[in-house]
Amino acid sequence: MNYRHHFHAGNFADVCKHVVLGRLVEAMARKEKGFLYLDTHAGRGRYDLSVAAQGDSLARAPEWPDGIGRILARGDAPPAVQIYVDRVREFDRQSGHFGEGLRFYPGSPWLVKAALRPQDRMVLCELHPAEKAALAAEFHRVPRVSVLELDGYTAVRAQLPCPERRALVLLDPPFESPDEWRQLVDALAVGLERMPGATFAIWYPLTQRARVEAFLAEMERRPLPPTWCAEVAIAGEDAGLKMRGSGMVVVNPPWQLDQELGPVLAWLADVLGRAPGAEGQLTWRVRER
Ligand SMILES: C[S@@+](CC[C@H](N)C(=O)[O-])C[C@H]1O[C@@H](n2cnc3c(N)ncnc32)[C@H](O)[C@@H]1O
Numbered sequence: 001m002n003y004r005h006h007f008h009a010g011n012f013a014d015v016c017k018h019v020v021l022g023r024l025v026e027a028m029a030r031k032e033k034g035f036l037y038l039d040t041h042a043g044r045g046r047y048d049l050s051v052a053a054q055g056d057s058l059a060r061a062p063e064w065p066d067g068i069g070r071i072l073a074r075g076d077a078p079p080a081v082q083i084y085v086d087r088v089r090e091f092d093r094q095s096g097h098f099g100e101g102l103r104f105y106p107g108s109p110w111l112v113k114a115a116l117r118p119q120d121r122m123v124l125c126e127l128h129p130a131e132k133a134a135l136a137a138e139f140h141r142v143p144r145v146s147v148l149e150l151d152g153y154t155a156v157r158a159q160l161p162c163p164e165r166r167a168l169v170l171l172d173p174p175f176e177s178p179d180e181w182r183q184l185v186d187a188l189a190v191g192l193e194r195m196p197g198a199t200f201a202i203w204y205p206l207t208q209r210a211r212v213e214a215f216l217a218e219m220e221r222r223p224l225p226p227t228w229c230a231e232v233a234i235a236g237e238d239a240g241l242k243m244r245g246s247g248m249v250v251v252n253p254p255w256q257l258d259q260e261l262g263p264v265l266a267w268l269a270d271v272l273g274r275a276p277g278a279e280g281q282l283t284w285r286v287r288e289r
Pocket residue numbers: 001003004005017039040041042043044045106107108109125126127128131150151152153172173174
């Protein structure tokens with residue numbers, strides 16, 4: 001496990017993932033009844049962008065200026081993006097940064113926590129011991145939040161079904177091993193078997209279109225409930241970027257969220273795009289009946 005999210009925090013893919021995730025949580029909270037948020041690969045929860053800029057132990061350029069940095073520079077964000085920006089700024093201030101720009105970027109756990117209500121519950125899994133320790137320190141004594149040093153795929157089996165009978169599961173692995181795609185397909189199958197009505201959000205990198213299509217086709221070999229993909233490409237396939245975009249497969253999506261997100265993804269592609277071929281779109285894989 002060499003992956004550290006620190007270098008990538010706030011990059012274009014984090015922005016797209018966190019905007020979609022925010023809307024999923026808010027849609028879940030439209031119903032009064034509480035729900036479980038399960039984050040299978042939670043990260044450390046807080047990222048100091050000034051450390052990322054210095055390169056920590058490795059010298060490399062920070063990625064956030066071309067992600068959240070570009071969004072902050074705009075004054076015309078659609079409401080779904082503005083809510084996300086406001087949460088990031090609020091987190092930065094609460095972390096003690098009052099200067100220009102941005103210093104502290106929240107990971108998925110804090111971004112989601114900002115939208116949860118007292119009746120909701122969070123389970124955060126992180127397998128890397130140092131990242132888990134940092135995450136546990138973040139949420140020490142925060143009510144209704146559990147931090148587990150547990151394999152995220154095992155957690156799907158262990159945590160579902162949940163007593164709340166409503167769940168949103170984020171699967172956001174590092175894609176360090178080629179086997180990750182297969183593990184995601186298997187985890188989704190287990191999750192749906194254990195809790196058919198839960199909402200699953202699975203992040204994926206967009207490298208080759210064919211790789212993503214094979215992943216989705218593998219998923220669709222079993223009967224799937226309604227499912228769409230929210231994707232943002234920052235460049236076309238021939239631009240030579242290693243990761244030219246990212247997406248989120250959402251299984252059992254909240255009703256009508258697709259209509260709101262379509263234009264938001266197009267706006268994100270416009271702002272985050274780096275080469276011809278940038279585009280954002282929401283595609284239904286299995287339609288609601
Ligand atoms: C992409 S990062 C998570 C980012 C986070 N979800 C966010 O949006 O802020 C992936 C994390 O998964 C952790 N990880 C890797 N393999 C894991 C596994 N099998 N189970 C749980 N966590 C794992 C890594 O240490 C890393 O912190």
